[in-house]
Amino acid sequence: MSATMTQRRPRRGFSPAATLVLLVGAVYCLIPVVWVVMAASKSPRELFTSFSFAPGTGFIDNFMALATYGGGVFWRWGLNSVLYAGVGAVLSTLVSAMAGYALAKFNFRGREFLFGAILAGVLVPGIVIAVPQYLLLANLGIAGTYWSVLLPSIINPFGIFLCRVFAQAAVPTDTLEAARLDGGGELRIFFTIVLPMMAQGLVTVFLLQFVGIWNNFLLPFIMLSNQDLYPITLGLYSFLSRGAGDSDLYPLVIMGSAVSVIPLIVLVMILQRFWRADLLAGGLKG
Amino acid sequence: MTTITPRRRRLNLRGALTPWLFAFPAIVLFTAFLVIPIAYSIFLSFRGYQVEGGGAYGRRVEGFVGIDNYVGAITNPELLAGFGRVLIYGAIAIPTVLGLALLFALLLDAPKARLTGFSRTAIFVPYAVPGVIASLLWGFMYLPSTSPMSYIAREFGGSSFDFFGYPALYFSLANIALWSGVGFNMIIIYTSLRAIPSEIYEAARIDGASEMKIALRIKIPLVLPAIVLTGLFSVIGTLQLYSEPATLRPLASTISSTWVPLMAIYQEAFTNDNLGGAAAASVLLAGGTLVLSVVILRFFQRRTFGDAE
Numbered sequence: 001m002s003a004t005m006t007q008r009r010p011r012r013g014f015s016p017a018a019t020l021v022l023l024v025g026a027v028y029c030l031i032p033v034v035w036v037v038m039a040a041s042k043s044p045r046e047l048f049t050s051f052s053f054a055p056g057t058g059f060i061d062n063f064m065a066l067a068t069y070g071g072g073v074f075w076r077w078g079l080n081s082v083l084y085a086g087v088g089a090v091l092s093t094l095v096s097a098m099a100g101y102a103l104a105k106f107n108f109r110g111r112e113f114l115f116g117a118i119l120a121g122v123l124v125p126g127i128v129i130a131v132p133q134y135l136l137l138a139n140l141g142i143a144g145t146y147w148s149v150l151l152p153s154i155i156n157p158f159g160i161f162l163c164r165v166f167a168q169a170a171v172p173t174d175t176l177e178a179a180r181l182d183g184g185g186e187l188r189i190f191f192t193i194v195l196p197m198m199a200q201g202l203v204t205v206f207l208l209q210f211v212g213i214w215n216n217f218l219l220p221f222i223m224l225s226n227q228d229l230y231p232i233t234l235g236l237y238s239f240l241s242r243g244a245g246d247s248d249l250y251p252l253v254i255m256g257s258a259v260s261v262i263p264l265i266v267l268v269m270i271l272q273r274f275w276r277a278d279l280l281a282g283g284l285k286g
Numbered sequence: 287m288t289t290i291t292p293r294r295r296r297l298n299l300r301g302a303l304t305p306w307l308f309a310f311p312a313i314v315l316f317t318a319f320l321v322i323p324i325a326y327s328i329f330l331s332f333r334g335y336q337v338e339g340g341g342a343y344g345r346r347v348e349g350f351v352g353i354d355n356y357v358g359a360i361t362n363p364e365l366l367a368g369f370g371r372v373l374i375y376g377a378i379a380i381p382t383v384l385g386l387a388l389l390f391a392l393l394l395d396a397p398k399a400r401l402t403g404f405s406r407t408a409i410f411v412p413y414a415v416p417g418v419i420a421s422l423l424w425g426f427m428y429l430p431s432t433s434p435m436s437y438i439a440r441e442f443g444g445s446s447f448d449f450f451g452y453p454a455l456y457f458s459l460a461n462i463a464l465w466s467g468v469g470f471n472m473i474i475i476y477t478s479l480r481a482i483p484s485e486i487y488e489a490a491r492i493d494g495a496s497e498m499k500i501a502l503r504i505k506i507p508l509v510l511p512a513i514v515l516t517g518l519f520s521v522i523g524t525l526q527l528y529s530e531p532a533t534l535r536p537l538a539s540t541i542s543s544t545w546v547p548l549m550a551i552y553q554e555a556f557t558n559d560n561l562g563g564a565a566a567a568s569v570l571l572a573g574g575t576l577v578l579s580v581v582i583l584r585f586f587q588r589r590t591f592g593d594a595e
Binding site: 013014015018019021022023025026027028029030032033035036039047048051053095096098099101102103106108111114117118120121123124129131132133135136151152154155157160186190211214215217218222232233234236237240241250253254257260261264265267268269272 | 302304305306307308309311312313315316318319320321322323324326327330386389390393394396397398399400401402404405407408409410411412413414415416417418419420422423424426427431432434437438465468469473522528529532533535536537548551552555556561564565568572575576579580
């Protein structure tokens with residue numbers, strides 16, 4: 001969004017209607033977040049009797065119940081999520097950057113075919129292939145392991161597509177040729193010249209993929225059976241489905257939702273300053 | 287001459303290999319996790335169990351069954367009903383999400399709006415909330431015993447809202463999609479609005495055009511590519527609807543185990559052990575999504591970028 005920051009427009013006049021509509025949208029988007037924080041502070045009895053937006057008295061009890069549940073399995077899920085999303089997004093960004101750079105800056109036979117295949121990959125609904133992915137990984141004996149969630153998360157056709165768009169725009173061919181004349185190796189040129197030039201676009205690709213992996217539910221749901229490897233989304237889901245008809249687990253689920261939502265919101269609010277949404281919009285013209 | 291040629295050839299070879307080496311990790315992963323699963327899925331979709339021999343002694347043998355699985359998928363009432371439900375859901379969710387995203391983006395860009403920094407960030411916040419957790423939050427806000435809306439209604443002598451009944455369930459689910467999706471789409475549209483040079487509006491303003499007219503006549507046509515992109519993502523996301531209804535299921539008895547196509551596919555594959563049927567349904571779903579995406583892109587590409595080509 002840095003493009004937004006550079007192009008400030010003069011604010012003239014004041015429209016109460018426009019401001020009000022935006023504020024209504026803002027309140028609508030914040031209500032569930034406020035609600036979950038309030039609900040997390042309620043003792044199980046208060047949860048079902050007192051008004052939802054009134055704070056309760058059980059915050060610490062609920063937090064301790066969540067923190068110690070199943071020997072602290074909640075923290076393990078949190079770490080798993082960080083591992084899947086963090087490592088997955090870093091590797092995904094690197095793989096996408098390399099492929100996007102190759103597609104943008106080299107003329108080679110088969111380039112159009114490769115690019116067409118990747119474009120088609122953007123349109124193939126990723127979730128639909130989760131079942132065959134499971135069967136294949138089960139044959140290889142790695143279904144149900146960390147790898148079974150991490151490896152499929154690395155390939156991101158849309159990320160490759162964005163990296164190609166960005167390499168075309170941000171990496172001048174003259175610079176590459178000058179570096180080659182100076183005798184720089186291709187890998188060195190890539191890591192010391194190309195990657196820094198693409199950095200801004202790469203933040204966008206990283207952020208999209210990080211949130212995408214963090215939010216992905218079906219892939220870990222299909223791949224994993226061992227609760228210790230669950231990411232946080234699947235863990236909370238398993239809480240709720242186990243507690244069906246048993247409302248004792250509700251405070252735990254609500255506390256878990258609150259604890260897992262807050263850090264991610266903070267992360268996205270920090271990172272949104274650096275990401276380039278105009279890349280996404282511009283990508284379609286390419 | 288003979289001394290130079292081999293060297294030059296080796297150099298050329300290295301030059302030709304470089305892009306492939308850079309693309310190599312992506313190609314390997316793309317092949318392993320997209321191409322092969324798709325091919326395997328297509329292969330499986332033609333296979334299934336057949337009863338060999340006669341009567342009670344018939345053996346179930348795995349083999350090619352032609353298009354039986356596809357016939358089965360097309361005539362499976364649960365799967366068809368799931369598609370129907372996704373269509374209703376999409377018809378409510380997609381226009382609402384895109385319409386409000388466009389409205390918010392235009393208002394953020396309007397020179398007379400205030401507090402836009404706060405509103406923009408607040409509306410974007412739900413993007414950071416995973417679909418499962420968004421469904422949990424709204425699920426509890428829908429559940430009669432914990433719902434603030436129902437609490438207020440009861441205080442005023444009414445009764446709890448039935449958010450999980452029909453047809454309210456469609457709107458309840460569409461509301462989760464709206465909450466989760468409006469901010470992300472708004473940011474994409476808003477950023478492309480910002481990329482328009484403001485000189486374009488100046489002339490219109492001098493001519494006395496209202497902000498409303500500028501928005502309708504200048505801004506919306508110029509950001510149409512961004513709207514098409516967000517629309518395409520929304521369509522793909524809608525066909526893949528899974529985690530929201532699956533998460534709400536323990537709370538809402540009205541959501542069956544095959545409520546949307548992906549839930550039906552999951553059930554076929556893992557509960558009914560009918561991999562062929564699940565594969566055929568997956569292929570149909572993927573094919574349908576692909577065709578729909580290409581139609582949408584082609585249609586708009588001709589209209590929005592026709593003059594550029």
